[in-house]
Each structure stands twice: as C-alpha cells, then as structure tokens.
Amino acid sequence: MQDAACWPSPAKLNLFLYITGLRADGYHNLQTLFQFIDYCDYLYFKPRIDNQIRLITDVKDVKHDDNLIIKSANLLLEYAKKQGLVLPQIYGIDIAIDKKLPMGGGLGGGSSNAATTLVALNHIWQLALSKQQLMAIGSKLGADVAVFIFGHSAFAEGIGDKLQAIKPIENWYLIIKPDVAISTASIFTHPKLKRDSAIKNITQLLAKPFANDCEPVVCQLYPQIEYLIKLLSVKHPTRLTGTGSCIFCECDSKEQALALEQYLNQHLDASSVESFIAKGINHSPLSQKMH
C-alpha cells in the first residue's frame, strides 16, 4: 500500500507458563514470563475519505468482521465516540497486513495485531489515550493484548494481564511451527490440564529449569509435537510457547540456533515442518515506535 504508515506487530514467547487455578469466570490464573522476539507481522494504515474501516488483506480462515484488527479498530472508535473525544474529520482507514506469524501457534499474533491497531489508531486519530487506557480497551479483546501494548518483557499474573516489567537475557531462539494450529480455548478446557501449580515468587520462578503446564496435554493431543520436542531435547532443552503449537529452543548464539535447525532438518522431511530463528527483545518494536 503506497504512502501508508507501517507499524510492527511482534510475536511473543512464554518462556515459562504455570497455571495456578481456575477462576469463577472460566479463565485461568497464570504465572508466565513474556518475551518479545524480532519476528513480526507488519500493519499498514492509510486514511480513506468515506469514514469506513476496512481490512484490505484477506487473512486465511478469518472473516473480515471477526478479525481482531477490525474488532479493535471498531472498539477504539466506539470508545472515542462514547467518551466524546474529538476525532479527525477523516477517520476512515484502510488497513493492510503482511502476515508472517503462524496462526494458532502460541506466538500471540492475533493479540499483537489488535494491540498494534489500537496503538497506531490512537496516534493517527490523535486521541492521546494513555498506555493504561489502551491496555484496558485491549483486555476486552483477549488476555494477551495487554502485554503487547505494555511493550516490555514482563512477568505476568492474573489471566496474563497483571504485568511487571522484567529483563530476561535477550537470547536467540530456534522456533518450530508444527503443521497444526491449536485453539487456546481447546487446551484451557481440557479435563487433564494441570491447573494446580503452586504460586511462587519471582525469584523462585526465575530459577531454571522453566516449564509450560500446557505441554503434557498438547503432547497427548498432538503426537507430532511430542515427537519434535523429544527429537530436539536430545540436543537441547525444548519447550512449548503458550498453548502451542510452536516449540522453541533457547540458544546462547545465532550459530547454536542454526546448528540445531540443521540437526532438525537432517532428521525430518524439511517440508513437513516450518522453522525460523529469532532474537529475544525486551523492548517491543511497537513500544519503540510509540516514543
């Protein structure tokens, strides 16, 4: 899209994820460590004169009005109107997306797209809403939206929305996307999901090894993920991010990540599984654009 403003929409990893209980509203309390990676979707925004809000890129298997980009734009518009905020005369917008993040991969792509839309439109419409206000609006769209607006690696509690900035080592990661998309709700409603991890303080949690409580259920449901974790674990600790399907190896260097990727490709039909290498980043590229 020519002359359009470009905004990054990064992925996250859950470096650890523990489920500490089921809440009365059906959501789960978590203790998780979020880190961003330098692997992003890119969103493009261009004003249109008829004051419609349109996503002009097709996103596979997601209807226009169900897309979190459109939902978040409409929610922000509704909020601005309700609060009596002054909108520019031309507030219509065409949005395009260069989608790189695999969907249903536990990398938070949909939530990140929602967060980027809220932050970008707050800027374009000159609404001057604070980060906290945008996070509150974003939380209505999904538990993970808040951290992407927060914009810094974070230790999260509650449903993943009580955030404390933290600076984990900015490691390199080999990330593998098995050929399956996993719905978050399907894992959180599984009867065998471990929901009773002890609540720990952050010092205890940061003592390695890290783990993810969703992994046993995901491995039971998807043998190909269990196979990949076992295959890589021979060489290097390998874990699930979020509710999957992506798994990752935390590496000290890019070379180490490349060597693991080579090992993986030697043992697999390379076309059966996607992988990529990314660097951990504690300041999200979205927050860098906000300042």
Ligand SMILES: C[C@@](CO)(OP(=O)(O)O)[C@H](O)COP(=O)(O)OP(=O)(O)OC[C@H]1O[C@@H](n2ccc(N)nc2=O)[C@H](O)[C@@H]1O
């Ligand atoms: C598990 C995590 C970990 O970062 O990531 P993903 O694997 O989805 O990327 C997130 O908490 C996902 O956040 P998000 O994807 O925004 O979830 P939502 O749309 O709010 O919720 C989807 C469904 O997951 C369940 N859910 C979600 C979060 C939570 N703390 N407890 C839950 O029980 C609920 O059943 C809800 O209906």
Ligand SMILES: Nc1ncnc2c1ncn2[C@@H]1O[C@H](COP(=O)(O)OP(=O)(O)O)[C@@H](O)[C@H]1O
């Ligand atoms: N802009 C979007 N990008 C990705 N997924 C979206 C988007 N809008 C809605 N969705 C829906 O959200 C689901 C979860 O996608 P995603 O956030 O990529 O995965 P995860 O929650 O595993 O990290 C998708 O399967 C899709 O139905």
